[in-house]
Amino acid sequence: MAEFLQFFFSGLTVGAVYALVALGFTLIYNASDVINFAQGEFVMLGGLSTVFLAMAGIPLPLAALLAVLLTIAVGIALYYLAIEPARGASAVSLIMITIGASIFLRGTAQVVFDKRFHSLPPLFGSDPIRWGGAAILPQSLVVLAGAAIIVVLLWLFIDRTLLGKAVIATAANRLAAWLVGINTRQIVGLSFAVSAGIGAIAGILVTPITLTSYDVGTLLALKGFAAAMLGGIGSALGAVVGGLVLGMLEAFSAGYVSSKYKDAVAFLIILIVLFAIPNGLFGRGKVERV
Amino acid sequence: MSILAAERLSIAFGGIRAIDQVSLRIQPGVVFSIIGPNGAGKTTLFNLFSGLYRPQEGRIIFDGEDVTGLAPHQLARRGLSRTFQNLQIFYRMTAIENVMVGCHRHERTNVVADLLHLPSVARQNRRTRLAAQSALAQVGLQSDTDRLASALPYGALKRLEIARALASEPKVLLLDEPAAGCNPVETKELEGVIRSIVKAGVTVVLVEHDMRLVMNVSDHIHVLANGRSLAEGTVAEVRRNPRVIEAYLGTHDAPEGQDTEEAARALG
Amino acid sequence: MREPASHRLALLGALAVVIVLMPLIFPSAYYYRVGALVFIFALAAVGLNLLMGFAGQVSLGHAGFLGIGGYAMAIGPVHLGVPPWASLLAGAVISAVVAFIVGRPILRLKGHYLAVATLGLGVLIAIVLTNEASWTGGPDGMSVPRLVLFDWAVRGSQQWYWISAATFLVGAILAFNVIDSPTGRALRAIHDSEVAASVLGVDVARGKLAIFVISAVYASVAGSYLALINGHVTPDIAGFLRSIELAAMVVLGGMGSILGSLVGAAVLVVLPQTLTILHDYEHLVLGLILMGVMIFLRQGIVPSLAAAVSGRQT
Numbered sequence: 001m002a003e004f005l006q007f008f009f010s011g012l013t014v015g016a017v018y019a020l021v022a023l024g025f026t027l028i029y030n031a032s033d034v035i036n037f038a039q040g041e042f043v044m045l046g047g048l049s050t051v052f053l054a055m056a057g058i059p060l061p062l063a064a065l066l067a068v069l070l071t072i073a074v075g076i077a078l079y080y081l082a083i084e085p086a087r088g089a090s091a092v093s094l095i096m097i098t099i100g101a102s103i104f105l106r107g108t109a110q111v112v113f114d115k116r117f118h119s120l121p122p123l124f125g126s127d128p129i130r131w132g133g134a135a136i137l138p139q140s141l142v143v144l145a146g147a148a149i150i151v152v153l154l155w156l157f158i159d160r161t162l163l164g165k166a167v168i169a170t171a172a173n174r175l176a177a178w179l180v181g182i183n184t185r186q187i188v189g190l191s192f193a194v195s196a197g198i199g200a201i202a203g204i205l206v207t208p209i210t211l212t213s214y215d216v217g218t219l220l221a222l223k224g225f226a227a228a229m230l231g232g233i234g235s236a237l238g239a240v241v242g243g244l245v246l247g248m249l250e251a252f253s254a255g256y257v258s259s260k261y262k263d264a265v266a267f268l269i270i271l272i273v274l275f276a277i278p279n280g281l282f283g284r285g286k287v288e289r290v
Numbered sequence: 291m292s293i294l295a296a297e298r299l300s301i302a303f304g305g306i307r308a309i310d311q312v313s314l315r316i317q318p319g320v321v322f323s324i325i326g327p328n329g330a331g332k333t334t335l336f337n338l339f340s341g342l343y344r345p346q347e348g349r350i351i352f353d354g355e356d357v358t359g360l361a362p363h364q365l366a367r368r369g370l371s372r373t374f375q376n377l378q379i380f381y382r383m384t385a386i387e388n389v390m391v392g393c394h395r396h397e398r399t400n401v402v403a404d405l406l407h408l409p410s411v412a413r414q415n416r417r418t419r420l421a422a423q424s425a426l427a428q429v430g431l432q433s434d435t436d437r438l439a440s441a442l443p444y445g446a447l448k449r450l451e452i453a454r455a456l457a458s459e460p461k462v463l464l465l466d467e468p469a470a471g472c473n474p475v476e477t478k479e480l481e482g483v484i485r486s487i488v489k490a491g492v493t494v495v496l497v498e499h500d501m502r503l504v505m506n507v508s509d510h511i512h513v514l515a516n517g518r519s520l521a522e523g524t525v526a527e528v529r530r531n532p533r534v535i536e537a538y539l540g541t542h543d544a545p546e547g548q549d550t551e552e553a554a555r556a557l558g
Numbered sequence: 559m560r561e562p563a564s565h566r567l568a569l570l571g572a573l574a575v576v577i578v579l580m581p582l583i584f585p586s587a588y589y590y591r592v593g594a595l596v597f598i599f600a601l602a603a604v605g606l607n608l609l610m611g612f613a614g615q616v617s618l619g620h621a622g623f624l625g626i627g628g629y630a631m632a633i634g635p636v637h638l639g640v641p642p643w644a645s646l647l648a649g650a651v652i653s654a655v656v657a658f659i660v661g662r663p664i665l666r667l668k669g670h671y672l673a674v675a676t677l678g679l680g681v682l683i684a685i686v687l688t689n690e691a692s693w694t695g696g697p698d699g700m701s702v703p704r705l706v707l708f709d710w711a712v713r714g715s716q717q718w719y720w721i722s723a724a725t726f727l728v729g730a731i732l733a734f735n736v737i738d739s740p741t742g743r744a745l746r747a748i749h750d751s752e753v754a755a756s757v758l759g760v761d762v763a764r765g766k767l768a769i770f771v772i773s774a775v776y777a778s779v780a781g782s783y784l785a786l787i788n789g790h791v792t793p794d795i796a797g798f799l800r801s802i803e804l805a806a807m808v809v810l811g812g813m814g815s816i817l818g819s820l821v822g823a824a825v826l827v828v829l830p831q832t833l834t835i836l837h838d839y840e841h842l843v844l845g846l847i848l849m850g851v852m853i854f855l856r857q858g859i860v861p862s863l864a865a866a867v868s869g870r871q872t
Contacts, residue, residue: 035670035674082849082853085853085854086852086853089852089853089856090669091669091670091673092616092669092670092673093852093856094670094852095618095670095673095674096802096805096806096809096848096852097848097849097852097853099618099802099848100806100844100845100846100847100848100849100852101845101849102845103799103802103841103844103845103848104841104842104844104845104846104848104849105845106841106845107838107839107840107841107842107843107844107845108842110838110841110842111838111839111842218798222677222678222681222798225674226678229674260689261685261689263685264682264685264686267678267679267681267682267685268678268682270674270675270677270678271664271675271678271679271682274664274667274671274674274675275663278667278671340757341756341757342753342756342757361756362753362756362757363756363757363758363759363760363761363762365757366756366757366758366759367759371757371758372757374753374754378751378753378754378757379750379751379754380746380747380750380751380754381750382746382749382750382814383743383746383747383750387743387746390743391743391744391747391755391758391760392758394740394743394744394747394758394759394760395758395759397740399739399740399741400741401736401741401768401772403739404735404736404739404740404741404742405732405735405736405741405772406732406735407735407738407739411735411739411740414739414740415738415739415740418740454754454758455758458758458759
């Protein structure tokens, strides 16, 4: 039982990160039909920038804030410099652009920062909390709480503000939204900015547990994408559920089956979802007209 | 013995019955037209015939064989071909290459032979190119043989699709709104093309909005409205059918005779 | 963009001449190795180009087949006592079988779903290669015994230059053959309109599967050569980055251009070599190239040049 709880919590924690990455994917995909592989790099940038800014002497909270702003700026730049000029390109071209961007960001991080693993001090110390025989890091709870807060804030924004409505409109039908006067370019740019911010915050929160380095982004992006697919690409609820489920599946399979193949779980899920339930758990399909 | 028949064909999308219990029989060697107001289900019916949709109820009989549920390429190999309302041209290929693909079902090489470019492949390429050239000539596009399809004007592309469909030497050719977007001159040329196709022994099933073309070229007309069969008969019979007139024009309060005359004129 | 038949023959001839004459200007033996690597990757790129550029599909996991071919050259001789030439064939057959089995369900997907599915496949292969250490030597890989044909042990970059150049030429000829054939026309039709192709009698599913298998075999042979020339194979031969590099070669050179695949491979092989001093900048540059090409030079190098020369708009 203690073991089960242990896996449950570690699965939940890493699942929360996947959920946030998946949420970022979903936001951007809904607003622009782009699958943004650089999503994982946002997480990496959040954590790693905070580390290096703090190393440069800036107090940690400020470093974190600056890191988030920096990542948001990168997200916006990604949209306006790489995605927007290619508007009208095929889905595959756009994926390759974002893959190129993620490789570029990774390569830049390699040069600007370094290739080592780095950590950040946890928010509430590193003494694990004992519960039911399992040892839970306080930072895990921080990650979970942070993720929950972000999801709620995002939901409030989408549901309760005018700008949020504009985002929904753009997601539903970009042309129509544009015709009624919504500045769709800015909306898409906003979605990139918000996704980048969410990713950065996730990175900062989880670094005390998982450490960070210049190349954590790739695997995170792929897993976040698997989570989004599982939940149904285009569904925000699906993204969150998918992320948590993926995290749990990983933790349990690593614990009970084989820890070597932990990373394979996400890819198996991708393939299974695409073959068996292409629309995921909560997604809706599109009809092709001849 | 009909060459193509539908028996109580039905298909629904979401809650909408796009085709509802439609039955018809098409005799070989005629021009059989399917007309009806927008949304009547004409293209859906074509999609059912050509295997792109699978009917939920009913059967399709082609040349004596129950072909319900067969895939498009299987139907093509039995001699059914079609053109598309929204042009499905191979834009990255030249005009003649487009038509050469039409010959696919008659080509006799396999992947390995193609990889090795055995002599049989060169011979097949030559035969296919000749057949394609003759199909292009049939629709009057011989001067555009090696031009990239994306460079051709709309009217030429419509004819190109017909040439491509003809290259497969079909028994039945489904033409989906071939005159859409064509000017009167082009439509008149199209009439000639259709007649020559029929003279060569191909059965033509036509979906069209251009009533003049339909009335001039059809041997038999089937009228659809809201996914259901409304009327059927010769050109003269259908023109005067009050239910057909009503489906196209609606009704208004005027002496019945006057209505029918106006409508008959409007229907060409 | 494709080259017509007469041009193709001339092109191949010119290529053969260049291949033969190039060593005359090589400053050192090292360049033979670079040349060999270019032809090896160009071979894989040609196969992928048939899939992506002509048939209009996408595979972001093609390095998985490089991995199968590469590890066959290690596992065969070392663990199973199979001579290298037979291992090469076995690797190709295994790749073909894997492509055949996985291809049918995977190729039903389109667009970004297909891209991600193939990506997942490639990464899974890489993970298996990394984890099954008893067979594959784990993350550090395995050493690969030399290729011995009859009594001749293939050794040295010079010999590999000629072997891989010749193999590439054969691969290019086969590719040109396919393009100018009923199969090739059917594939290009599938690319432009699957619906129209099927209505004309093309078995779309079978066509896509056939070209997927063929492109897998190309990659497998290239992977085998890669393992042989290096004398060593590690799991990142099958990794995500390698798959992206392959796709980048195809896109950079020009989708649908066989010559373009050679050019793309040349750029992406030679560039890191020139950047060895700035080795750390390799990824940065690769990312920039990828983005730049997809945004500004979407046709790829060779078709863009060809269009510029002929004055035609693409």
